[in-house]
C-alpha cells in the first residue's frame with residue numbers, strides 16, 4: 001500500500017515521535033520582581049554552561065548543596081515570550097495535522113504560569129502562548145485553505161476546582177455544578193472515536209483569533225468573579241482551554257481531527273500542614289491529588305504500563321484521550337528565583353524530573369544521568 005501526502009507526513013512524524021518519545025518537559029525561571037525583595041539577591045538558581053547542559057540544565061542551591069537537573073529546554077529569566085513560543089510552535093502546529101496536544105503550566109503560585117500561558121493582557125510583546133498559538137493556528141488555516149483544506153474550530157474553557165468542573169463560558173452565572181440536586185452536570189464521557197463530551201459545557205464555534213480573545217476575556221472575568229467568592233479560587237483551580245480542530249480536504253478525501261489543550265494548573269505549593277483545616281484542607285488535598293495523578297499518568301504512559309490511572313482525578317480523566325495514544329504532551333515547569341521559594345522550586349523541579357525521567361529511549365538519557373535526582377527523593 002502506497003502512503004501519500006498527509007498520511008506519509010503523519011507516519012514520518014510518528015517515526016520521529018517513536019525515537020524521541022512524546023512527552024517533553026521545559027523549565028522556565030521567571031525574573032526577580034521588585035516585590036520579591038531584591039536586596040536578598042543571594043543566587044539560589046544558576047544555569048550551567050557546559051556544552052552538554054547549555055540551554056537545558058538548571059542548578060538549585062539549598063543548604064550549601066547543589067541540585068542539578070536537566071530538561072528538554074530551560075528558559076532563563078531573560079527568555080522572552082517569543083523565545084518560549086518558538087520552541088512550542090511546532091507542537092501547536094501538529095494540532096492542525098490531527099494530533100491531540102496538551103500543554104501544561106506547572107509551578108507554585110507566583111512562579112509565572114499565567115504569564116507563560118496568557119501573558120499580560122494588552123501588551124503585545126508579553127503575549128503568552130495561548131494567544132500566540134491561536135494566532136498561529138488561524139494564520140496557518142488561511143494558508144492551508146489554498147491547498148483545499150477547510151477547518152472548523154470550537155472552543156471551550158473550564159476550570160476544575162475541588163474536583164468540580166465550572167464552565168467559564170456559560171452565560172448562566174451559577175455555573176458551578178450543584179453536587180446535591182444535579183449530579184449529572186458536566187459529566188465527562190469519551191466516545192469510541194476518542195472524542196470527549198462534557199455534558200452542558202458551552203462550546204463555541206470560532207472563526208478568528210479575535211473571537212477567541214473575546215472568549216478568553218469572558219472566561220477571565222468569570223474566573224475572577226469566582227476568585228472573590230471562593231477564596232482566590234484561580235490559583236487553587238486548574239484552567240483548561242480546549243480548541244477542537246476538524247479539517248477536511250475534499251480534493252484529497254482526507255479528514256483530520258486535532259485537539260489543542262492549554263492548561264494553567266493550580267498552584268503546586270504545599271500549604272503548611274498544621275495550619276490547613278476545613279475548606280482549605282479539602283482544597284489542598286484536591287490539588288495534591290490531581291497533580292500527583294497527573295504525574296502518575298504521564299509516568300505510567302512513558303513506561304508503557306498496561307494500566308494507566310486516568311480515573312484518579314477529574315483532570316486526567318477529562319484529558320484521557322489527549323494524553324494517551326499518539327498524542328503529545330508538554331509540561332512547562334515554572335520556577336520563581338526568590339531565595340525564599342527554594343524549597344518549592346526544588347519540589348517543582350523534582351515533579352518535572354519524574355515526568356521527564358519516564359521518557360525511555362534516546363541516548364541523551366545517558367548523558368544527562370548525573371542531572372537526575374535519585375529516585376528516592378521524588379517521594
Ligand code: ADP
Pocket residue numbers: 029030031033077107108109110111112113114115116120235334
Ligand atoms: P502564577 O500564575 O504562577 O501564579 P503569574 O504568572 O501570575 O504566576 O506571575 C507572577 C508575577 O510575576 C506576575 O506579576 C507576572 O507578571 C510576573 N512574571 C511572571 N513571569 C514573568 C516573566 N517571565 N517576565 C516578567 N514577569 C513575569
Ligand code: MG
Pocket residue numbers: 110113114115234235264
Ligand atoms: Mg496564575
